[in-house]
Amino acid sequence: MNFERNLNEYAKLAVEVGVNIQPGQTLLVRSPIECANFVRKVVTQAYKLGAKNVHIEWSDEECTLIKYLNAPEETFNEFPRWVSDQYVDIAKDGGAFLTIYAQNPDLLKNVDPQRVANFQKASAKALKEWRSYTLSDKCKWSIVSIPTEAWATKVFADVSKEEAIDKLWEAIFKCTRIDTENPVEAWKKHNADLKVRTEFLNKNNFKTLRFKSSKTDLSMDLTEGHIWLSGASHDPNGISFNANMPTEEIFTMPHKFKVNGVVYSTKPLVYGGNIIDNFSLTFKDGKIVDYSAEKGYETLGKLIDTDEGSHYLGEVALVPFKSPISDTNIVFFNTLFDENASCHFALGSAYKTCIKDGDKIQDDEMDKYGVNDSLTHVDFMIGSNDMDIMGVTYDDTEVQIFKNGNWAF
């Protein structure tokens, strides 16, 4: 199939199924300047569907790096209010957000990790109000990825940069079902397929999940009234959208204080322009009490120390080892893709949509219900082909959920 057709279909999918733009709606697109060609197609599609106004926020990694290497120290302790205010304004007005995520995984490897950590914290604080909209589906949002030279050559290190970009496009088109005859229809079917297993998990209402592989050995209680979610979400008007494209995960909320044992990462985690790899986390009563990492130990430590809530989990997600993204056998160094090829947990805040009447839970009641709150939410991959997961119900019945990395039912 020709590239131009695929590119147009991808832009259409992002606008129609991703943020699902409605007539009269405003869209903010956040994108690296390298992806301008794709963004122009997105803008065209958005107006075709009746968007009122499409705003673009461009970024440039070269400039980001120059800033990290040259700006004064205090720069990284603040985040411009005019940026966070505009996000909140757009969300309040019912606008939608499309993020083109295409990071160079090694961008900040030679930057003082303290600068990176300071800015992560300052931006998370400033964007907390806006994130309260996205975390509870009060506005439509979506994330897609486009190859950039730095990212593609990291994923495919042994070939020329042109070939690397081609290969990454090919993988993206496959994982997002663009290579099917009618991608929009393929996504409708995919969303429906995910719902079947989601319903099984919800019907069983598991009290506890036990994760066991050759390395990982961890017990996790789910919150009472937890809800497994997958695929499409719905905004307050009942309009569907897909927050992540691709998505293969079915996810819910662990109990903040009821996680015990040790979990090992199975894919590298890119965080703040640095790679953390081959790491482990040990939990006692939900809190991380020990950690190790072969690579990126300092960055991992700074992530865990973001705030109190970043010492606890906010998400558990199930993805079979045998699934479209995992089958590509590619390590993407991009969480959007890697998390959808593997079971994963998230450090930090929970999605209130993952618990019954979550929107009614007040900030000071969150601990009581075991709902974690944090400035951050970072997914990390833990699935492997030797992972077994047992579910235990409230009447102590054990149900095998995963056997050797795949669904057991």
Ligand code: ZN
């Ligand atoms: Zn997830």
Ligand code: ZN
């Ligand atoms: Zn997550």
